[in-house]
Amino acid sequence: MDREPALDLWSHPQLLAALTGQDWGAVFRTYRKLTGLSQTKIGERVGLAQSDLSDIERGRRRVTSSEVQARIVAGLGAPERQGTMGPYTPAPVAGLHFLGPGPDEDLLARVTSVVDSDSRVDAPTLDWLDRLLAEHRRAEDVIGSRPLVDVMRQQLRTVVDLYGSARGPLADRVVRLASEHAQFLAWMAQDQDQTAAALTWYDRSHEWALEAGDANMAATTLNMKGHLAWSKGRATRCVRLAEASRWSAPGTSLGVQGMATQMAARGHALNGAADDAHRLLDEAQEIMLRASEHPEDEPPWMYFYSTGWFTLQRGMATLHLRGWRTAVDQLMVGLSGMPDQYRRDKTWFRACLAHALAGAGEAAQALSVATAIVPDAAAVGRPHSWNELHTAAAVLLRRGAGEGHQLIAALREFD
Structure with missing residues (x-):
């Protein structure tokens, strides 16, 4: 009978050495030996046919594609890679590292401190930035996330630079707008399977949402963390984060509540808990139908529903x-x-x-x-x-x- 991997599986020296050296054949052979899983079962986890996996184990096929390597790492639950290209390196034990579209040094300094700025901020400027963000969200639906990352990082710099000169309600709007930009950057990192960067941006977005008193965004960031857990096959974490989204931010819109409810349902489905999944899907559908009666009450990022x-x-x-x-x-x-x-x-x-x-x-x-x-x-x-x-x-x-x-x-x- 197949055995599920132990929690400390990747502390096994032979398996970790194979992973660090990018010996994918040895990774598969050792993983199978430690878990008792068949080539077919492992192939299901990493999106490879059994015949391809067999060829890799026998040295008949090399794994040179960074996407296939990332799929193997994610499917087997290995420690995260650092970067999107090049050889695998183990995750650092200490220190903060940002992958892919995470903040660079300049942007990190800006989003974690007050930046002195002479930039003038007024309501029309913030209205324009709101519209620009909405257009970028819709563009990403068509062209994908990669072409927009640098644009959105620069746009966030602009928003953050406005904070120093903002006063009263305008300051709240700037922080809310920064939170929305960070959430969008998190989503784009998630879309590119850059887990560490996505979590970093979700955390920043959540903090800004709390500062701005934006319950909808605070709940959304938790829900999207649940989505990230779901995409990695972590069903229980998906359910817990989605449930946290539901109870931790009172006063959210019906649409945001419904989104979190369906995310919890998907987590239960991933766990094979059919009754819980169907119950929550029915509940979510009822909530979302009520939400659709008043779309004007929903935040702008719910446009796709x-x-x-x-x-x-x-x-x-x-x-x-x-x-x-x-x-x-x-x-x-x-x-x-x-x-x-x-x-x-x-x-x-x-x-x-x-x-x-x-x-x-x-x-x-x-x-x-x-x-x-x-x-x-x-x-x-x-x-x-x-x-x-x-x-x-x-x-x-x-x-x-x-x-x-x-x-x-x-x-x-x-x-």
């Missing part, structure tokens, strides 16, 4: 619970009403649909859905949609479907 979006969340939860055909129906219904402007999210949910179709035994349809989105997954869906397509391929191969090999071939064209 629709009943179709909620159907897609149900589809993801059902996918976790292996209700393959129901998940297919829910995902198809949700996708049918999703505007093309949500290119990144639409790619993700189509990848989930391919996974559900593969699980339902609809190999030809799974391949058709998957191959149609490979270009978008490569362009704006790395690593999440990209990894989900690898998972779909692994499911197809486990079921003996030749379409799994065809999907892997299609993905390799964009590696």
Whole structure:
């Protein structure tokens, strides 16, 4: 019987040495020996077919792609990598390090202290920055996060520099606006699988939200931390953070409450707790329907919500619970009403649909859905949609479907 990894698994010297030296074949061999998991089971965790994993263990295939390396590290629960490229290095024991889109030295100094500035701040300037942030949020839906990171870091510098000259209500607005920028930067870091940077920005956003008295953003940052935990397969942490979002910030909007409720449901689904998942999804749907009656009461970052979006969340939860055909129906219904402007999210949910179709035994349809989105997954869906397509391929191969090999071939064209 397969054994789950022990909590101190990565303290094993042989496994840690293999990881540090990027000997991925040795990582897999040692991991299997320590856990008793099969190549197929490990392949499911890291989004690789059993045949590919076997080739890596035997030295017939090298793992040179930084995305595949990151997928292995995340799937096996290894210590975080430092940086997005180059060899693996263990996480530091002490000291604060920011990865990828985290704050550089200058920006860190600005966001952690009052900056003397002669910049004048007035309501029209803040109105303009609000509109600019809204436009960048919508642009990110289409072009993905990578092209916007530097722009948003500079925009946050501008906002922070206004703080020194802001007084009274304008000071509160500046802090609130800074909190929204930090939350958006956190989301973009999360989208790029930069966990440490995402957590750093969520913490900063949460602190500023509390300072500004913005209960909606304070709750949202906790909920998004739950989303980050969910994306890493940490179901219990996802549930706890989502529940914390619900009780720790009284006075939040119905939409923010509903978002946290559905996030807790997804965490329960990831844990296989079907009754809790369905109960909370029903509760979340009722809350969100009430919220939709007064959209003017919702914060600006809730712009994406629709009943179709909620159907897609149900589809993801059902996918976790292996209700393959129901998940297919829910995902198809949700996708049918999703505007093309949500290119990144639409790619993700189509990848989930391919996974559900593969699980339902609809190999030809799974391949058709998957191959149609490979270009978008490569362009704006790395690593999440990209990894989900690898998972779909692994499911197809486990079921003996030749379409799994065809999907892997299609993905390799964009590696």
